[in-house]
Amino acid sequence: MKDTFVGESKDSRHFSKLKGSLARLEADVKDEGDLKLPSAEAFFTYYSTKEGVKQAKSLQQRFRTLVWKRRDAALRAVAEAEGKMAKARLHAQRQRGVSYVITTVPTSSDQELSDDDVEINTRMALGLPPHPQMPVHCSCGQANGSYAADAWHAMSCRDELHSSVTDRHDGVKHAVARLATAVGAKVVVEPRKKERRDRKENKKRPDTVEELPGRKWWTDETILHPYNPTNVSVSAENPQTLLKSAEQVKHIKYDEEASYAGATFVPIALESTGGFGTEALLFIKELIKESKKQHMVWHDKEYVNMVYRNIAIAVARGNTRIVKSNLAKTEQELQLGRRRRA
Numbered sequence: 001m002k003d004t005f006v007g008e009s010k011d012s013r014h015f016s017k018l019k020g021s022l023a024r025l026e027a028d029v030k031d032e033g034d035l036k037l038p039s040a041e042a043f044f045t046y047y048s049t050k051e052g053v054k055q056a057k058s059l060q061q062r063f064r065t066l067v068w069k070r071r072d073a074a075l076r077a078v079a080e081a082e083g084k085m086a087k088a089r090l091h092a093q094r095q096r097g098v099s100y101v102i103t104t105v106p107t108s109s110d111q112e113l114s115d116d117d118v119e120i121n122t123r124m125a126l127g128l129p130p131h132p133q134m135p136v137h138c139s140c141g142q143a144n145g146s147y148a149a150d151a152w153h154a155m156s157c158r159d160e161l162h163s164s165v166t167d168r169h170d171g172v173k174h175a176v177a178r179l180a181t182a183v184g185a186k187v188v189v190e191p192r193k194k195e196r197r198d199r200k201e202n203k204k205r206p207d208t209v210e211e212l213p214g215r216k217w218w219t220d221e222t223i224l225h226p227y228n229p230t231n232v233s234v235s236a237e238n239p240q241t242l243l244k245s246a247e248q249v250k251h252i253k254y255d256e257e258a259s260y261a262g263a264t265f266v267p268i269a270l271e272s273t274g275g276f277g278t279e280a281l282l283f284i285k286e287l288i289k290e291s292k293k294q295h296m297v298w299h300d301k302e303y304v305n306m307v308y309r310n311i312a313i314a315v316a317r318g319n320t321r322i323v324k325s326n327l328a329k330t331e332q333e334l335q336l337g338r339r340r341r342a
């Protein structure tokens with residue numbers, strides 16, 4: 001590499017191009033602290049030394065950080081100008097776990113996404129309505145059922161709560177159970193057995209109990225929609241608040257009973273847009289670590305890494321079902337109305 005410019009005249013086109021580029025780079029990062037690049041003449045000699053290569057790497061890192069910082073500032077400025085929903089969307093799309101759905105290469109049927117899954121979840125990420133032509137009002141007839149006011153009303157529609165919303169919740173619950181099983185834990189989904197015998201009635205049952213020798217967890221899932229009109233302000237204000245408060249609510253509900261049963265309670269709080277709550281991520285990490293320590297993992301690392309992504313995929317698939325179920329109900333209602341009028 002150091003011989004690149006050997007025999008090149010000092011005023012050649014190559015030299016002047018390199019000089020120009022170096023000057024531009026120095027000027028471009030000026031506001032972020034001084035950058036001293038070697039001269040064009042010394043450039044290739046310098047970057048072919050060991051020290052030079054090291055410097056080049058840190059330089060690359062510095063530029064990458066800078067590019068991200070600027071891109072982030074530009075996005076934030078746009079969101080700030082557009083309002084709460086845009087800010088909520090920006091925050092939701094920055095959550096940890098959001099990329100799992102699009103970056104998981106399907107290796108099993110649990111991870112396949114249909115065209116509808118991709119379409120609906122991408123439209124959600126982009127801030128578009130679920131469908132290009134939405135009906136006027138949801139068949140639920142509720143005051144919050146106007147699709148013009150909330151295109152993703154399906155996510156909070158009263159009529160979906162005990163059907164498609166429960167299906168999505170169950171999909172996530174089973175994905176968590178499969179993950180725990182994959183790492184060798186004993187798993188009981190929705191334990192029916194009363195954990196507390198001194199009470200006639202015990203309604204506080206978690207979704208799942210996971211157990212490794214000497215360790216026991218209770219987990220319970222909850223999925224929040226950050227674009228829901230009642231959540232938008234919170235999500236726009238702080239990306240963590242929605243998930244954190246949902247985790248807190250679950251703790252209040254289950255902590256005492258869980259500790260009575262000798263378990264640690266872990267809320268698995270997720271956002272419909274793909275974000276994972278801190279406690280969910282920590283739990284996955286701890287579960288894998290603990291089972292490795294106990295040599296319980298019989299699947300390889302790649303398998304376990306793929307399985308935990310199933311949780312994100314279960315959310316995405318569930319979203320599709322909620323939207324489709326809601327639009328189908330509304331369409332049915334519209335047709336009924338037409339027939340009645342005819």
Ligand SMILES: [Zn+2]
Nearest residue numbers: 138140145157
């Ligand atoms: Zn509705």
